[in-house]
Amino acid sequence: MSRSLMMASPTRGHEVLDHVVLSGHSLVKSFGRSRALRGASVELRRGEILAVTGPSGSGKSTLLLCLAGVLTPDGGEVHYDGRRIDRESESVRSRLRRSEFGVLFQFGQLVAEMTAAENVALPLLLEGARRRDAMSCAREWLGRFGVEEFADQLPGQMSGGQSQRVAVARALVTGPAVLFADEPTGALDTVAGERVMTELTRVARETDTAVVLVTHDARVAAYGEREIVVRDGVAS
Amino acid sequence: MRNECRVTIHIVYSGGMSTGHVLLGLLAEGERHGYELKREHDARFPAARPLAFGQVYATLERMRKRGWVDAATGVKAAGPERTPYAMTGAGREELARWLADVEPPSPFVANPLSVKVTLALLTADEALAQDYLRRQREAHLARMREYTRRKSDPGRSLAEVLAADYALTHLDADLRWIDAALERVADLNKEIHSCHARS
Numbered sequence: 001m002s003r004s005l006m007m008a009s010p011t012r013g014h015e016v017l018d019h020v021v022l023s024g025h026s027l028v029k030s031f032g033r034s035r036a037l038r039g040a041s042v043e044l045r046r047g048e049i050l051a052v053t054g055p056s057g058s059g060k061s062t063l064l065l066c067l068a069g070v071l072t073p074d075g076g077e078v079h080y081d082g083r084r085i086d087r088e089s090e091s092v093r094s095r096l097r098r099s100e101f102g103v104l105f106q107f108g109q110l111v112a113e114m115t116a117a118e119n120v121a122l123p124l125l126l127e128g129a130r131r132r133d134a135m136s137c138a139r140e141w142l143g144r145f146g147v148e149e150f151a152d153q154l155p156g157q158m159s160g161g162q163s164q165r166v167a168v169a170r171a172l173v174t175g176p177a178v179l180f181a182d183e184p185t186g187a188l189d190t191v192a193g194e195r196v197m198t199e200l201t202r203v204a205r206e207t208d209t210a211v212v213l214v215t216h217d218a219r220v221a222a223y224g225e226r227e228i229v230v231r232d233g234v235a236s
Numbered sequence: 237m238r239n240e241c242r243v244t245i246h247i248v249y250s251g252g253m254s255t256g257h258v259l260l261g262l263l264a265e266g267e268r269h270g271y272e273l274k275r276e277h278d279a280r281f282p283a284a285r286p287l288a289f290g291q292v293y294a295t296l297e298r299m300r301k302r303g304w305v306d307a308a309t310g311v312k313a314a315g316p317e318r319t320p321y322a323m324t325g326a327g328r329e330e331l332a333r334w335l336a337d338v339e340p341p342s343p344f345v346a347n348p349l350s351v352k353v354t355l356a357l358l359t360a361d362e363a364l365a366q367d368y369l370r371r372q373r374e375a376h377l378a379r380m381r382e383y384t385r386r387k388s389d390p391g392r393s394l395a396e397v398l399a400a401d402y403a404l405t406h407l408d409a410d411l412r413w414i415d416a417a418l419e420r421v422a423d424l425n426k427e428i429h430s431c432h433a434r435s
Contacts, residue, residue, distance in 0.1 A: 219408050222384040
């Protein structure tokens with residue numbers, strides 16, 4: 001059962017903050033003749049919010065996708081919770097992405113035909129939760145992000161900022177150990193973007209979820225506790 | 237042909253905020269003595285440097301000579317700091333004029349970061365200039381994190397949010413300049429040293 005359904009109380013003891021939950025070592029990835037990553041390395045500690053910045057085309061999104069197990073690197077290794085995952089089968093990595101990882105992209109990608117509550121309940125249902133429990137949990141999570149009033153509305157009936165907050169709730173509802181967020185406020189105006197980032201980082205801290213936050217915007221990066229800069233496929 | 241290649245440093249000319257006009261604005265609601273004006277200024281503008289009492293009284297005296305404020309009469313003052321001041325009609329007109337005025341966007345902005353980069357290239361090399369820019373970038377981002385935390389504090393007021401936003405916007409502008417400068421250090425180095433060789 002997911003951490004979320006058990007409503008585990010959050011802890012941020014100092015002893016757990018030093019634990020490296022996710023790491024990438026000397027990652028290499030090419031697309032055709034273009035080398036997106038040239039030996040990038042990164043470590044993410046439990047509960048840490050890490051901003052990944054760099055110019056357009058530097059390899060930041062590719063790095064995120066390799067760490068999340070969406071892309072298989074051509075070289076190097078990815079370790080999660082002490083085990084190597086980059087060579088695991090797609091079904092194993094897919095299970096990781098469903099239960100241990102949360103993913104949030106610029107446009108949220110909510111299912112247009114489902115209500116906000118149904119969108120947030122979906123990951124729980126895929127994990128085997130009963131519908132009544134999943135919907136109840138979904139509504140609570142919508143409340144944590146201040147969008148409970150939209151629970152029965154479709155994504156097309158909400159503003160960009162509102163639907164992105166629903167998307168954040170969906171990404172965090174299974175209580176993932178790591179949230180991967182790629183330009184989560186890229187399509188939003190400043191005020192809406194700030195609201196998304198404030199809520200996202202607040203809830204991540206409450207639930208001890210580590211966050212890999214890819215952004216080109218320094219004001220968004222400033223929500224992180226630490227920054228790495230990716231330039232020409234290398235992280236520093 | 238005259239050699240036009242030189243390093244120039246622009247002096248900052250900032251419009252600056254007029255303390256007199258701020259005090260006039262705070263007097264618009266009714267008479268206040270100097271201590272009250274200082275306290276209200278510091279509370280309403282948390283990001284501004286707190287006003288010194290000496291500055292408040294000197295400003296009030298200048299405005300009194302201009303006819304913008306009057307020391308309220310018929311009140312037995314306990315001391316200079318307890319003399320109430322009130323805005324006059326002329327002061328009200330001046331406040332209205334100032335509020336209607338647009339602040340001139342500064343054409344020249346002193347950039348100490350740019351000066352340091354140029355001098356690092358003149359006195360040392362690209363590596364020093366790049367190292368300085370990277371460390372400056374880290375310092376800027378650390379300050380942005382501080383302001384972001386302040387904005388996210390549930391107890392903050394909207395005035396504090398706006399003040400933090402102003403600081404963040406300017407820090408962000410500096411960061412964009414730093415990133416662009418990092419891309420251009422090598423070319424700037426060539427330009428500086430080719431000018432230096434010709435002069």
